[in-house]
Amino acid sequence: MTDRIINVAVDGPAGAGKSSISRAAAAELGYIYVDTGALYRAVGLYALENGIPTSDAEAIAAMLGGVEVSLQFVDGAQQVLLNGRDVSAQIRTPEASMAASAVSAVPAVRDFLFETQRAIAREHSCIMDGRDIGTVVLPDAQVKVFLTAKPELRARRRYDELIAKGQTVEFKDVLDDLLERDYNDSHRAVAPLRPAPDGVVLDNSDLDLPASIAALIAIIKEKTNG
């Protein structure tokens, strides 16, 4: 039994189920689960709360001096702290999603969050999910997975989640938001969303949650000889 640190990068578009699948697989394997989108959401939330236009890259870069974002893990569950305040719930609104997508295109924001992500992966065996984990943040991760599914299915899952949380949303708006975010995330100049050349693409359009979790665990075990 070695206690080498295993890093698993899970990237993919919004609504592919990255967080539910990665969280469950991490629990099964005894790794921590790191949701890096939460970091971008916290930065987006700060901009929203302070009236800083998310389309103004210079203003976003300038505001970062006043931002401190960190993750803490309580009983394996991740909490996001923005200047010491737990904003784990506030970052989940549609407005925060769009703000996150906008600020994540600003290179200064990506640089700002880079070391926070690297430091966690250095210390812990983890499944880290995001958009550029396998390509930029953890290029040496032992396992890289690109998790995806058809847009309508991803929008349906996101819609069901928001409705379950009691939010009032229209399916068409959720789908439009998702397509817009897909476009933004994959066309930005810096760290665009794309599969790592040495990664495995897992399309879970035809898999339910347990089958998707099992598929991810199987890939991790195969790549780590576990």
Ligand code: DC
């Ligand atoms: O995974 P999510 O929906 O919580 O991510 C929110 C936004 O943050 C998403 O539009 C893209 C961006 N993001 C990113 O650019 N890089 C990451 N590693 C994670 C998220």
